Amino acid sequence: MTVHLAPALRVLREEINTRWPHRDHASDGWIGDADHQARRSDHNPDSDDDSVNAIDVDVDGIDPLLVVRHCVAHPSTQYVIYNRVIWSRTRRFAAARYTGTNPHNKHLHVSVSHERRLEDSKQSWGIATSPATRLGDRVLRPQARGGDVRELQTLANCLGARLVVDGVFGPKTTAWVRSFQKRETLAVDGIVGPATLAALRAATTPPKPQPGRAPGCRTVRRGSTGEDVAFVKRFIGARWCGSPGPDFDERTEAGVRWYQRMRGIADDGTVGRITWAQMGVKVTY
Numbered sequence: 371m372t373v374h375l376a377p378a379l380r381v382l383r384e385e386i387n388t389r390w391p392h393r394d395h396a397s398d399g400w401i402g403d404a405d406h407q408a409r410r411s412d413h414n415p416d417s418d419d420d421s422v423n424a425i426d427v428d429v430d431g432i433d434p435l436l437v438v439r440h441c442v443a444h445p446s447t448q449y450v451i452y453n454r455v456i457w458s459r460t461r462r463f464a465a466a467r468y469t470g471t472n473p474h475n476k477h478l479h480v481s482v483s484h485e486r487r488l489e490d491s492k493q494s495w496g497i498a499t500s501p502a503t504r505l506g507d508r509v510l511r512p513q514a515r516g517g518d519v520r521e522l523q524t525l526a527n528c529l530g531a532r533l534v535v536d537g538v539f540g541p542k543t544t545a546w547v548r549s550f551q552k553r554e555t556l557a558v559d560g561i562v563g564p565a566t567l568a569a570l571r572a573a574t575t576p577p578k579p580q581p582g583r584a585p586g587c588r589t590v591r592r593g594s595t596g597e598d599v600a601f602v603k604r605f606i607g608a609r610w611c612g613s614p615g616p617d618f619d620e621r622t623e624a625g626v627r628w629y630q631r632m633r634g635i636a637d638d639g640t641v642g643r644i645t646w647a648q649m650g651v652k653v654t655y
């Protein structure tokens with residue numbers, strides 16, 4: 371068999387992507403890098419079936435504690451780590467301090483059982499259908515808190531806001547919303563209602579494919595410029611690729627290399643067919 375993510379974790383990843391379509395993928399990953407390969411890790415393929423039984427999910431733009439709650443209720447989960455806390459089946463998922471070197475504050479880690487029946491389980495994690503509020507379910511005002519505020523902050527960061535994604539609609543988030551409303555010639559009230567949300571979504575959605583120019587239509591590398599480059603930078607995120615924009619510079623190349631290593635593909639810093647496909651973009655050349 372070829373190296374693959376355990377089916378139970380594929381289901382989990384899909385549900386998280388459905389629930390938070392605007393989430394940041396920068397700290398996502400599943401296959402171990404050289405550092406993981408040097409030790410025992412669920413990020414390394416199993417010797418019997420080549421499955422990888424662990425996934426890392428970027429916490430920006432999602433509600434990490436909601437994910438933790440659903441994971442500890444799923445029969446396949448072995449343990450979850452987030453923000454220096456570990457919930458492990460061997461301790462009946464009681465929260466315990468995690469003392470490993472990585473604090474897991476940028477991503478949360480989920481490991482599933484190596485028992486074939488459990489790693490192959492297609493049972494839902496209940497995340498895509500969770501009734502918790504998501505962006506657009508309510509009008510967001512200054513002082514609001516929650517996973518939907520995290521989504522708002524992540525969208526803002528796609529537009530270069532550099533907010534801390536903490537789920538609290540504080541003064542910096544308010545100031546950014548007001549500046550965005552001004553830029554979009556909306557009523558400047560710092561409140562995210564339907565009109566502001568629609569403008570936010572429009573500003574962060576990649577444009578409709580245009581022949582020869584859309585993401586996935588050509589290979590882009592250092593020196594390339596255009597909307598497809600801007601898409602790559604938005605996708606990988608400002609944390610790794612620097613400020614948004616249409617130019618593929620040195621920083622973009624470093625971000626692409628980082629992303630390629632996280633995905634376990636050749637880290638040549640060039641976005642060609644394989645890297646486009648990894649980003650979920652249909653390759654049309």
Ligand SMILES: [Zn+2]
Nearest residue numbers: 424425426479
């Ligand atoms: Zn991990």
